[in-house]
Amino acid sequence: MTDDAAAPDDPSADHDASVVAGSMQEYGVSIPPATDRSVPGWIIRAIILFWIGFLAVAVVGHLWSRLQGLTLLLLISLFLALAIEPGVNRLARRGWRRGRATAAIMFGFMLLTGVFVGAIGTLVGTQIVDLLQNSEEYITDSVDRVNDLFGTELDPQEIVDEFNDPDGAVQGFIQAQQDNAIDLSLQALNGLLAFFSILLFTYYLVADGPRLRRAICSRLRPDRQRQVLAAWELAINKTGGYLYSRLLLALLSAFFHWIVFQAAAIQAPIPLALWVGLVSQFLPVVGTYIAGVLPVLITFLDSPVKAAIVLGFIIVYQQVENYFFAPRITARTMELHPAVAFGAALAGFSLLGAAGAILALPAAAMLQAIIGGWGQRHEVIESQLTDVRIPGRPPRTGDAT
Numbered sequence: 001m002t003d004d005a006a007a008p009d010d011p012s013a014d015h016d017a018s019v020v021a022g023s024m025q026e027y028g029v030s031i032p033p034a035t036d037r038s039v040p041g042w043i044i045r046a047i048i049l050f051w052i053g054f055l056a057v058a059v060v061g062h063l064w065s066r067l068q069g070l071t072l073l074l075l076i077s078l079f080l081a082l083a084i085e086p087g088v089n090r091l092a093r094r095g096w097r098r099g100r101a102t103a104a105i106m107f108g109f110m111l112l113t114g115v116f117v118g119a120i121g122t123l124v125g126t127q128i129v130d131l132l133q134n135s136e137e138y139i140t141d142s143v144d145r146v147n148d149l150f151g152t153e154l155d156p157q158e159i160v161d162e163f164n165d166p167d168g169a170v171q172g173f174i175q176a177q178q179d180n181a182i183d184l185s186l187q188a189l190n191g192l193l194a195f196f197s198i199l200l201f202t203y204y205l206v207a208d209g210p211r212l213r214r215a216i217c218s219r220l221r222p223d224r225q226r227q228v229l230a231a232w233e234l235a236i237n238k239t240g241g242y243l244y245s246r247l248l249l250a251l252l253s254a255f256f257h258w259i260v261f262q263a264a265a266i267q268a269p270i271p272l273a274l275w276v277g278l279v280s281q282f283l284p285v286v287g288t289y290i291a292g293v294l295p296v297l298i299t300f301l302d303s304p305v306k307a308a309i310v311l312g313f314i315i316v317y318q319q320v321e322n323y324f325f326a327p328r329i330t331a332r333t334m335e336l337h338p339a340v341a342f343g344a345a346l347a348g349f350s351l352l353g354a355a356g357a358i359l360a361l362p363a364a365a366m367l368q369a370i371i372g373g374w375g376q377r378h379e380v381i382e383s384q385l386t387d388v389r390i391p392g393r394p395p396r397t398g399d400a401t
Contacts, residue, residue, distance in 0.1 A: 072352050073194060077201035079362050081209070082239040084109070088206050102207045106199060116278070119271035127267075127298055136160050138301060145304060235366045242365040245329050246281045252325055253277035253317065257295075260313045264306050266299050276314065282358055283345070288318045340364060 064071075084105050091101035131138060143156040205212070213232065217225040254277030261269035272295045279291035292314040300307035341361055348360025380386050 080202045081205035083243040086240040250277035250281040
């Protein structure tokens with residue numbers, strides 16, 4: 001260390017620094033203040049908030065993964081409760097107890113569901129057994145029809161040998177399904193448990209509906225209570241009306257398809273007609289074509305000509321329903337635009353799978369009814385861009401407003 005360097009605690013060094021600082025201030029030279037190298041408090045708070053948010057998201061994600069099945073059951077129960085509550089309210093006004101009225105309607109629902117599932121399951125199972133037992137005959141007939149139609153020269157015996165080959169893809173697939181019989185049985189038991197859980201939740205939501213609404217409204221101001229009860233009543237009326245209109249359209253569809261299936265001498269015309277009617281109404285846009293696959297395939301095994309007739313009638317009936325039946329039946333309940341219904345079904349399928357796609361339709365109808373009740377409505381001016389009338393048909397109520 002040199003002689004000129006002062007020790008850190010030398011008082012002469014402090015004196016010299018103060019003299020220099022005084023000289024600089026005297027000549028107008030400003031000295032910046034000493035910087036504080038401590039971390040600002042807002043940065044510490046931001047870090048803490050970040051980690052709290054991160055942990056909260058992780059906890060919510062973990063809970064959702066664990067409770068997703070229960071949430072789906074509750075949503076299905078909620079929409080079933082909204083659907084059957086109008087019927088329960090009507091029976092209650094006639095002197096029925098709510099518990100007894102709810103049980104009666106749910107018993108009818110269970111009976112119809114059991115008959116439908118049993119009929120479709122029996123039909124599909126019978127067809128699969130018949131197809132496996134008479135596989136060589138079906139393969140030979142199908143190959144002969146393909147050769148006659150397209151002028152090919154396929155050998156039916158080669159395809160039969162490939163089908164019966166133990167090391168082939170077909171037999172390997174059949175063996176794999178037989179090995180999965182236990183897993184399928186467990187899945188069926190889980191589905192049955194979920195079904196009864198939904199029925200139990202639905203029963204208590206409907207039977208104790210007034211008590212539940214009183215408990216919720218007791219926590220709210222009178223003006224908020226009126227808003228909640230109005231929204232609840234609107235959800236009940238629109239959801240129930242939408243589902244009932246879908247069921248009515250499904251019965252009409254099943255009736256007309258049953259006539260055609262019966263006239264064409266198709267196997268099990270009633271279960272197939274019910275299948276087409278229900279699936280076509282509760283799956284938007286593509287439901288009709290998905291529902292038509294089963295009767296067309298079953299009919300094709302018997303006669304390709306009958307299969308073509310069935311396919312043609314399904315397409316024609318869809319157009320008749322869109323332009324004649326559906327507008328008149330849904331005019332008093334809730335009519336969803338096909339694009340809205342299709343988009344809602346895709347969103348529901350992305351969130352909750354196949355059940356979410358079905359639940360998305362009444363959910364969209366309910367939200368459309370609630371949103372449509374907000375705000376003030378005005379008369380729409382006449383313009384070419386707002387003309388929704390169909391030539392040759394009188395305008396419906398609400399077309400021009």
